[in-house]
Amino acid sequence: MAESRAASAPLLSTSALGRNFGGLAAVRDVSICLHQGELHAVIGPNGAGKSTLVNLLSGHLAPTAGLIQLDGRDISGEPAWRMTRLGIGRSFQRTNVMSSLSVLENVRLAAQAVAGLRLSRLFTPAARENVLVEAARHCLERVGLMGVEDRPCGLLSHGEQRQLEIAMTLAARPRVLLLDEPLAGMGPEEGERFMHLLKDLAREHAILLIEHDMDFVFAVADWMTVMVDGTVLAEGRPPAVRANAEVQRAYLGGHA
Amino acid sequence: MLPESKLGWMGLALGAAVLAAVPLFVRPYYVELGTYALIAAMLALSLNLLVGCTGLVSLGHGAFYGLAAYTVYLITPEEHGLSLLVTLPVAVLAAGVAALVVGALSLRTRGFFFLMVTLAFGQMLFFLFHDTKIGGGADGAFLARPTLSLLGFELELTRRQRPVAIYYIGLVQMVAMYAGLALLLRSLFGRVLEGIRVNENRMQAIGYNTYRYKLAAFVIAGMLAGVAGHMWALHRGFVNPELVGWHRSAEALLMILFGGLNTLHGPILGALAFTGLGEVAQLLTERKLLVEGLVILFVVLLLPNGLSGMRLPGGWKRGLAATGRPPAERGAESLRHG
Numbered sequence: 001m002a003e004s005r006a007a008s009a010p011l012l013s014t015s016a017l018g019r020n021f022g023g024l025a026a027v028r029d030v031s032i033c034l035h036q037g038e039l040h041a042v043i044g045p046n047g048a049g050k051s052t053l054v055n056l057l058s059g060h061l062a063p064t065a066g067l068i069q070l071d072g073r074d075i076s077g078e079p080a081w082r083m084t085r086l087g088i089g090r091s092f093q094r095t096n097v098m099s100s101l102s103v104l105e106n107v108r109l110a111a112q113a114v115a116g117l118r119l120s121r122l123f124t125p126a127a128r129e130n131v132l133v134e135a136a137r138h139c140l141e142r143v144g145l146m147g148v149e150d151r152p153c154g155l156l157s158h159g160e161q162r163q164l165e166i167a168m169t170l171a172a173r174p175r176v177l178l179l180d181e182p183l184a185g186m187g188p189e190e191g192e193r194f195m196h197l198l199k200d201l202a203r204e205h206a207i208l209l210i211e212h213d214m215d216f217v218f219a220v221a222d223w224m225t226v227m228v229d230g231t232v233l234a235e236g237r238p239p240a241v242r243a244n245a246e247v248q249r250a251y252l253g254g255h256a
Numbered sequence: 257m258l259p260e261s262k263l264g265w266m267g268l269a270l271g272a273a274v275l276a277a278v279p280l281f282v283r284p285y286y287v288e289l290g291t292y293a294l295i296a297a298m299l300a301l302s303l304n305l306l307v308g309c310t311g312l313v314s315l316g317h318g319a320f321y322g323l324a325a326y327t328v329y330l331i332t333p334e335e336h337g338l339s340l341l342v343t344l345p346v347a348v349l350a351a352g353v354a355a356l357v358v359g360a361l362s363l364r365t366r367g368f369f370f371l372m373v374t375l376a377f378g379q380m381l382f383f384l385f386h387d388t389k390i391g392g393g394a395d396g397a398f399l400a401r402p403t404l405s406l407l408g409f410e411l412e413l414t415r416r417q418r419p420v421a422i423y424y425i426g427l428v429q430m431v432a433m434y435a436g437l438a439l440l441l442r443s444l445f446g447r448v449l450e451g452i453r454v455n456e457n458r459m460q461a462i463g464y465n466t467y468r469y470k471l472a473a474f475v476i477a478g479m480l481a482g483v484a485g486h487m488w489a490l491h492r493g494f495v496n497p498e499l500v501g502w503h504r505s506a507e508a509l510l511m512i513l514f515g516g517l518n519t520l521h522g523p524i525l526g527a528l529a530f531t532g533l534g535e536v537a538q539l540l541t542e543r544k545l546l547v548e549g550l551v552i553l554f555v556v557l558l559l560p561n562g563l564s565g566m567r568l569p570g571g572w573k574r575g576l577a578a579t580g581r582p583p584a585e586r587g588a589e590s591l592r593h594g
Contacts, residue, residue: 122443123445
């Protein structure tokens, strides 16, 4: 499949992307490509710059160097809300929801944000907007979070909140999904279900996945980038990455 | 935040009926006091759109209230009052434009800095009226009262002659404001404000330009404060710089805390109770502010959700238990307890 990867134009790409915090280069010279229908995993030790990379792509941080392109269009430095509208959705490493609002309302708000409503419609009663509620229900169904719609989401279990994160991300109907450690805190059973969802999602989206569970990553990834010290150490198909001596030394250790 | 649909509307109807009956039973002095309480309620309601609904604590809200009152003074000719149908829209528009300018700049900041920037803008406006002769300087100025002319029928709104008419005009406006806010908070727009209050960063991450929503809320709140300020000019026929200063904004904040910021009717309760409290304190003692301060302190300590969150007798216990938690958590608390 290496050939097909080269053939299609990337959906999201970075070139020589960098971000400094004072004197520290958290991300430097990172050039990666995300393709439609591909699950691209980024691995690396703690502090390798993975989360900073996600924050750059989602607009939570502005790059200090380099470009981010979506469909060939430069979108570097756009704010987070516009990145979401452009079709780049992200989930957070630490659950980040409107905790006193209901589960359904959280997802409904996410659907509302990208619905492109006219100004007059903004002032119609929310209860009348069935389209948004249906869209929200559909997303909850898709991640397997059912029967808790009316609960304030601060009361959900940790695993359920992780599912809610994904549902909110999907409600924005993104083309690119940035998933920052979506498995953190999920039980084995939930993890299993999530793997199926992820494979399913990978067909219609370009996915960037950050995950520490190496068994999981090697099982789902189509393409991998290994980051160390803010920069790309290696990339390739999972078997090639597993066999790479440098990666072995820098990160995987005895794992593979 | 939202009133339970049917109960809310019934409560509104009942509350309005009670307030409408007041002038039938009390002396004119208390009708005037009631009018003042209604004006305070409108100011508190408008400020709570920012504080309780959007999570924006402003100390400059009095500026829009005072500016509207001054606008009535500035557009009114010396010899006769203008129609209410002219003064109200103009005053509200002036407050709205000022809120747009102040909001556009101050909403670039958050939290404590926002508080300070709004305070600074309010004080700038205070000194504009205090130190220049635009509105009679530090002493303030009298103005001819607006008239109410509808369909060729003209009612001169002189306080001495028409305290009851002015009271009812205030009541109609306050009820309309309450109903309007209830609808606003239930709309898609209102839901976004609620989301911003709970977690603004996440709202940005799911695609909201929260700055625009906050600015819209700030302008709407400023215009509603303008309605209250206009009513003050109509009621008292007098403007002075105190109307614009931060003290007025702080008082409105106290009323909101007093009544409870998690409900729409809380600020109204707070404003009515606060006005009544001031009156009683003045009758009982020369140290009015001390009594007021103590009562407010106890209410805030014992009833973190304000008077509107009072559930006797269990409410006191729960109130004590919940003291000191941040408002966001209290929001979840009130959700759970219905």
